[in-house]
Amino acid sequence: MTNPAPDTITVDADRLWRSLMDLAEIGAYDDERTGLRGVNRLALTDADAAGRRQVIAWMEDAGLAVRVDRMGNIYGRREGTDPTAAPVLTGSHIDSVATAGAFDGCLGVLGGIEVVRTLDERGIVTRRPIEVGVFTEEEGVRFGTDMLGSAVAAGRLTLGYAHGLTDRDGRTLGDELARTGFDGPADVRLDPPYAYVECHIEQGPVLAENGVGIGVVTGVQGISWQEITVHGRAAHAGTTPTRLRADAGLAAAEIIVRLRAMVDSGEYGELRATVGHLTVHPDLTNIVPARAELTVDLRNPDDAAMARAEEDLSAFLRELEDARPGLTLSTRRMAGTAYVPFDETVQKVIAGAADDHGLAHISLLSGAGHDAQEIAALCPTAMIFVRGEHDGISHNPREYSTPEACARGVDVLATTLLRLADQD
Structure with missing residues (x-):
């Protein structure tokens, strides 16, 4: 130069x-x-x-x-x-x-x-x-x-x-x-x-x-963080029939799969979704999880598409709770910023x-x-x-x-x- x-x-x-x-x-x-x-x-x-x-x-x-x-x-x-x-x-x-x-x-x-x-x-x-x-x-x-x-x-x-x-x-x-x-x-x-x-x-x-x-x-694109807690019921892994379980770990897995399906659908623009933290309790090999905690990180450069994703995730959580007797779900907003x-x-x-x-x-x-x-x-x-x-x-x-x-x-x-x- x-x-x-x-x-x-x-x-x-x-x-x-x-x-x-x-x-x-x-x-x-x-x-x-x-x-x-x-x-x-x-x-x-x-x-x-x-x-x-x-x-x-x-x-x-x-x-x-x-x-x-x-x-x-x-x-x-x-x-x-x-x-x-x-x-x-x-x-x-x-x-x-x-x-x-x-x-x-x-x-x-x-x-x-x-x-x-x-x-x-x-x-x-x-x-x-x-x-x-x-x-x-x-x-x-x-x-x-x-x-x-x-x-x-x-x-x-x-x-x-x-x-x-x-x-x-x-x-x-x-x-x-x-x-x-x-x-x-x-x-x-x-x-x-x-x-x-x-x-x-x-x-x-x-x-x-x-x-x-x-x-x-x-x-900077919009960012949404929330923590989801799933309350189920602990049970013995060998003696409790599957139909009688309220498995918090299974529910957490269903949430993760749902998030990926939302991203892949293309219905929410350039949505990105990440579960970066996941724990189950009591975290033992032979016990059905009584509780699961996970974080959800959503990113989107389109505020309207982000709002739809958040609304549809909330609806899915309600459906999951209704479809799984013995499960209750709660959410906590951690962060949320617009584009x-x-x-x-x-x-x-x-x-x-x-x-x-x-x-x-x-x-x-x-x-x-x-x-x-x-x-x-x-x-x-x-x-x-x-x-x-x-x-x-x-x-x-x-x-x-x-x-x-x-x-x-x-x-x-x-x-x-x-x-x-x-x-x-």
Whole structure:
């Protein structure tokens, strides 16, 4: 690329990579299934708290003024020349699932810090402040609600609701914030930023299939999470006739098969359905299950089709209960978000930055949920996707994006943030 625009900047790729690898050692474990080093840093565990402290140290070393709010969300602020101007916000999360890789969420946080380092080194001053955010419990795997910190910051969920959520051991989020020292004093409601841009690995194969390294994200599809509990009746596996059983495990299996049939029918658009958690009780070889618990994750870019799928699943649960004497079913809503379109103007700034860096890019919809979908309620928002390897696998120790791909994505982030931060 020749004669790049003066506001086209590149970051230190080696330093960015070292940050990613150093953070990955916090909560690291050896995964027996893959033989690889994985990350287990569930929200507000000791490992997550250690990771947070490391990120805060990096923020402070980069000259950022750090604040922590009552949800444990962390913000590092680099001032601009106009102290009254709304900031440009970037960031993501560092909490993980139990079998994670090094990049999900972390690239957006550490990439934001790397942008600040680069601006400082080049003596670049922006009109607007730039802030780097770290949101609490984005994954939702510990306290059952994803994008939790950003949802409270944006006002979709209340602080009281979030603080009262419990993990499977009965620990509340509020108590865990206090235990880890991240029950900060700052107001949790975020003042609307000027814009929000999040850099994230794609977590899918689309960029690789198209032979490009950068995705300009147009929005996030709708997400529905619920927990279904089936109550049956325990019985001896050898002495109880099949016709007299109220088998909670069988009912759970029928729900799973029904979900797949709904997806395959094509009646619900691009519906995706996953049962990611399933347990039966008492979980013994020779006892008919008395209770089954399962989670249902539905995704759909069409809100109307999603609503039909939810209604038809509810109808099937009622039919199942009526058809199986001795069974009762209950449901609990865990999370639900509608399709969120991203701001076209911010998308154009991202695309222009990629062009000026000489990077091929495509536009695509996100199949995964992100903090950006919550912050989009406050300000113009869009995302940058970075290509992953191994078919874009994520939530797995095989998750991988090359040092070059990560650096290119953060180059686009840096140029985008600089251009937005200099706007009137």
